[in-house]
Amino acid sequence: MLIKFKNKDQLKASDVTDESVYLQRRQLVKNMGFLGAGAILSSAIAKNAQAGFFDSAPAKKDTVFKTTELKFTTDTKNQSLIKTPENKIITHNNFYEFGAQKNQPAELAQNFNVDPWQLTISGECEKPIMLDYDDLTKMFALEERIYRLRCVETWSMVVPWIGFSLAELLKKVVPNSSAKYVQFETLYDPKQMPGQADRRLGGGISYPYVEGLRLDEAMNPLTLMSVGLYGKTLPPQNGAPIRLVVPWKYGFKSIKSIVSIKLVSKQPKTTWQQLAPNEYGFYANVNPNHDHPRWSQASERRITSGGLFARNRIETLPFNGYGEQVAHLYKGMDLSKYY
Ligand code: MTE
Numbered sequence: 001m002l003i004k005f006k007n008k009d010q011l012k013a014s015d016v017t018d019e020s021v022y023l024q025r026r027q028l029v030k031n032m033g034f035l036g037a038g039a040i041l042s043s044a045i046a047k048n049a050q051a052g053f054f055d056s057a058p059a060k061k062d063t064v065f066k067t068t069e070l071k072f073t074t075d076t077k078n079q080s081l082i083k084t085p086e087n088k089i090i091t092h093n094n095f096y097e098f099g100a101q102k103n104q105p106a107e108l109a110q111n112f113n114v115d116p117w118q119l120t121i122s123g124e125c126e127k128p129i130m131l132d133y134d135d136l137t138k139m140f141a142l143e144e145r146i147y148r149l150r151c152v153e154t155w156s157m158v159v160p161w162i163g164f165s166l167a168e169l170l171k172k173v174v175p176n177s178s179a180k181y182v183q184f185e186t187l188y189d190p191k192q193m194p195g196q197a198d199r200r201l202g203g204g205i206s207y208p209y210v211e212g213l214r215l216d217e218a219m220n221p222l223t224l225m226s227v228g229l230y231g232k233t234l235p236p237q238n239g240a241p242i243r244l245v246v247p248w249k250y251g252f253k254s255i256k257s258i259v260s261i262k263l264v265s266k267q268p269k270t271t272w273q274q275l276a277p278n279e280y281g282f283y284a285n286v287n288p289n290h291d292h293p294r295w296s297q298a299s300e301r302r303i304t305s306g307g308l309f310a311r312n313r314i315e316t317l318p319f320n321g322y323g324e325q326v327a328h329l330y331k332g333m334d335l336s337k338y339y
Contacts, residue, residue: 004332056212063137063233065162071143081146084157085232086301089266092303094151095256097186097193100203112192114257117241123183123262131298137227140164144231145224145245150286150320152250156300161245162228167219169261175215178282182218184211184244187259205271211255212268213246214329222247222325239273248319248326250284281339283330286320290336 095105098112100138113132122128131139142162150156170182188196188208197201224245227234234240239256246253252272272280279293288298302312319326330338 002285007234010020018052059197063228065137065142065228065231065233067231069142070162071141081119081158083146083160085305088303088305089157089159089229090235090238092155092157094153094251095237095239096203096205097195097207097209097257098237099195099201104201105237106235108194112236112240112257114236114241117257117259119242119261121169121173121261121263123264124176124179125263126176127172129173133241137233140168140225142227147222147224147247148320149245149247149251150253150300150316152252152280152292152295152297153282154295154316155303156302156314156316159245159307160230160286161224161226162231163224163226165221166225166244167221169225170218170263173263175263178265180215181264181267182213182215183260183262183264183268184213184255184258185209185260186255187257205275209255209271210268211244211253212270213253214267216329217246217326220326222322229331246287248322250280250286252280253284282300283335283338285318285326285330285335285339286316287318288316289318289333290339 073230091106092102093105094102095109098105098108117133117136120128120130122129142158142164144162146158146160148156149159166182186207186209187193188291190197190207193207194200195205196207209243213223224247226239226245227241229235229238234243236257239254239258242258243256244254267282270280270282272284273282286297291297297316299313300316302314304310304312306312317323
């Protein structure tokens with residue numbers, strides 16, 4: 001990976017545009033009349049987040065996985081990946097069900113109850129199943145996978161996830177010949193998720209949050225069901241108790257707190273695609289050659305241990321650097337049409 005480090009004094013405003021990019025994304029929903037006072041954090045909360053408060057405030061149900069029971073699979077190309085510090089991964093979040101600002105989910109999801117939990121896998125398959133909270137961490141051999149996560153807003157992280165291949169789960173239910181796509185849904189529970197109860201806070205999204213993959217994308221060995229990060233169960237703000245991680249796609253495909261996985265015959269209508277189809281496509285493969293209509297996708301700001309002005313602007317790679325493993329899935333497709 002080509003890393004373009006610049007001297008600090010050479011930094012231009014364009015080096016830190018991701019913040020403005022995400023504000024632009026929020027502008028989209030604001031233009032639709034949402035995101036008002038409800039989206040403003042109290043200064044006390046903001047101060048806590050800055051002081052690394054959440055470092056010492058583990059999520060409810062926080063469980064440490066035994067490393068002896070984990071298989072370790074580092075990024076296959078191992079481009080000297082430097083992990084994003086845990087306190088950044090768990091305080092800089094997109095989880096609109098808990099507010100559309102980056103630091104709101106860490107605060108507003110603290111009491112999110114993940115046990116009991118029910119995840120159903122159903123639809124076009126021979127053996128539909130329902131998993132409870134314990135099944136999620138006990139049914140499959142868990143492994144640690146260090147993946148890059150690239151948000152469509154042009155920031156990125158390197159996250160040590162813990163989980164298992166979605167393919168393992170799908171094989172259990174035996175998809176039938178009508179299964180062409182997989183549709184995922186997040187929990188709908190406005191009592192627990194304030195952004196679902198208050199459309200302003202929740203960014204104007206119609207919940208539940210829905211995502212989808214083509215069946216072959218879902219079966220790709222890279223596609224992960226994550227139940228933890230940094231050796232512990234997922235904090236609520238990162239999608240507890242179980243989320244999807246699709247490392248070659250923009251982060252919005254990696255749907256959190258999943259209660260339903262359904263094998264379907266038609267392409268699902270996904271949340272962001274429905275909200276702004278010209279901006280967010282169904283495929284959403286990371287593509288530096290296909291700009292978002294309102295900003296460039298050529299580079300990204302890697303979130304590291306440094307502050308906002310850390311020298312960390314890097315080139316964005318096609319398929320987020322996972323082309324060798326996934327480019328064949330899109331052979332013959334016009335990627336600027338199927339964005
Ligand atoms: N899943 C749900 N249910 N709701 C969301 O708002 N945001 C998505 C994705 N999954 C989102 C979601 C976006 S835009 C990104 S970039 C990633 O989660 C962020 O994951 P992280 O907060 O763990 O970094």
